[in-house]
Amino acid sequence: MANTRMNRISSEYMQALASCMRSLKDPRVQGFVSITRCEVTNDLRYAKVYISVLGSDRDAQEAMRGLKSAAGYLRREAAQKAGLRAAPEPIFHLDNSIRHGADILSVIHEIENAPTPPPVTVRYTPEEAAAFLQNHDQFLILTHRRPDGDTLGSAVALCLALRALDKTAYLFPNPEVTPKYKWLVEGLEADAAFQPESILSVDIADLSLFPADAKRYGNRVDLSVDHHNSSRAFSRTLWCDSHAAATGEMILRLIDLLEVSLDESIANALYTAISTDTGCFKFSNVTAETFRAAARCADAGANIAGLNLDLFIIKSPSRIKLEGAVQANMQFFESGRIALVKIDRTMIRDMHITIDDLDGIAAISRNIEGVEIGITVTEQEEDCKISVRTCSRINAAEICEKFGGGGHRAAAGCNINGEINAVGKQLVDAAREVLLKS
Numbered sequence: 001m002a003n004t005r006m007n008r009i010s011s012e013y014m015q016a017l018a019s020c021m022r023s024l025k026d027p028r029v030q031g032f033v034s035i036t037r038c039e040v041t042n043d044l045r046y047a048k049v050y051i052s053v054l055g056s057d058r059d060a061q062e063a064m065r066g067l068k069s070a071a072g073y074l075r076r077e078a079a080q081k082a083g084l085r086a087a088p089e090p091i092f093h094l095d096n097s098i099r100h101g102a103d104i105l106s107v108i109h110e111i112e113n114a115p116t117p118p119p120v121t122v123r124y125t126p127e128e129a130a131a132f133l134q135n136h137d138q139f140l141i142l143t144h145r146r147p148d149g150d151t152l153g154s155a156v157a158l159c160l161a162l163r164a165l166d167k168t169a170y171l172f173p174n175p176e177v178t179p180k181y182k183w184l185v186e187g188l189e190a191d192a193a194f195q196p197e198s199i200l201s202v203d204i205a206d207l208s209l210f211p212a213d214a215k216r217y218g219n220r221v222d223l224s225v226d227h228h229n230s231s232r233a234f235s236r237t238l239w240c241d242s243h244a245a246a247t248g249e250m251i252l253r254l255i256d257l258l259e260v261s262l263d264e265s266i267a268n269a270l271y272t273a274i275s276t277d278t279g280c281f282k283f284s285n286v287t288a289e290t291f292r293a294a295a296r297c298a299d300a301g302a303n304i305a306g307l308n309l310d311l312f313i314i315k316s317p318s319r320i321k322l323e324g325a326v327q328a329n330m331q332f333f334e335s336g337r338i339a340l341v342k343i344d345r346t347m348i349r350d351m352h353i354t355i356d357d358l359d360g361i362a363a364i365s366r367n368i369e370g371v372e373i374g375i376t377v378t379e380q381e382e383d384c385k386i387s388v389r390t391c392s393r394i395n396a397a398e399i400c401e402k403f404g405g406g407g408h409r410a411a412a413g414c415n416i417n418g419e420i421n422a423v424g425k426q427l428v429d430a431a432r433e434v435l436l437k438s
């Protein structure tokens with residue numbers, strides 16, 4: 001009983017505090033600062049407030065300094081706003097785990113003068129989502145950071161379908177589109193002069209996944225279409241179907257509801273979305289619906305063999321060299337149950353490795369007979385990026401959580417500062433610990 005009451009007080013206090021933080025004029029608290037958790041003590045004397053900052057370590061430190069200097073003001077205002085008889089003293093803690101993409105409960109600060117995010121997200125059915133599209137115009141479609149085939153293919157198919165309805169629709173020019181997918185978005189990206197009226201997002205599970213330049217739309221998304229289990233509401237309306245193998249499957253459903261017929265371009269975009277998110281129909285997310293959607297693409301003239309060749313079979317010379325080096329230098333531990341791959345900056349430079357080349361490289365070590373945990377350490381400019389892939393018995397996220405990262409059971413990641421060999425050793429030690437107790 002008491003717990004429920006304190007939970008309610010904490011939650012009300014958190015919202016009040018978030019609202020007060022929004023009104024701060026301190027430039028140090030201008031970035032993407034969120035409260036991820038808040039616990040008010042039973043005696044109402046203190047509030048432990050966990051803060052996440054999207055940005056560099058320095059941004060985070062500065063934001064914390066800004067919050068601490070405003071603590072007196074925030075204490076009075078938040079208590080008053082929350083209607084508390086006592087004024088708990090907010091104690092701010094930096095929540096580092098969140099910066100690696102876990103839970104963001106509330107985004108509390110946007111660019112100056114931007115409206116606040118919608119307080120409530122309305123869950124839409126596919127029919128309601130289609131009606132929204134039918135009744136609006138001047139669309140801008142957002143895709144996620146490090147865009148993959150699903151976010152881009154879905155955005156392109158939706159854009160073309162809206163244009164087929166004589167509407168104006170453009171893609172947000174995502175600066176991270178790699179050469180592999182450039183052909184898809186060509187001619188569909190908005191220029192700086194475009195003034196959208198309706199903002200859509202596809203395949204974006206969380207505000208933290210917005211491209212840096214799209215952050216200004218973070219609180220303006222009218223409709224989000226997504227299939228991630230972990231999808232977090234940030235838009236005015238959301239249609240989420242976690243059974244869909246790809247957002248592309250959901251876009252096909254919308255296209256049918258809008259009564260737009262599939263043409264070759266739409267079919268190519270949808271096939272790209274569906275095939276890439278299923279590892280060319282090999283992953284466990286594939287359903288009969290996935291094949292039906294792919295068959296519709298084939299019927300509409302999608303270039304199935306050509307796309308499969310470009311997306312899954314043809315590899316760049318640098319990728320082949322990288323795979324060779326990865327295989328030659330792989331280290332095994334615990335009688336071959338743990339495999340470690342290290343990709344250092346010299347390799348990346350000498351072999352001319354691109355982001356496209358690194359895509360999916362983490363699966364190589366795990367896909368070896370007897371390996372239960374595959375670890376890939378990639379040296380970056382500032383730190384090492386770690387990808388862990390595991391067999392179903394082992395929880396990859398548990399290993400990465402030890403280093404402030406996270407992810408799914410079969411695939412997780414984290415970033416660690418340090419020399420690549422030392423980082424590799426740390427990871428193997430952590431993996432061994434989890435392996436031996438699982």
Ligand SMILES: [Mn+2]
Binds near residue numbers: 150151203
């Ligand atoms: Mn997807």
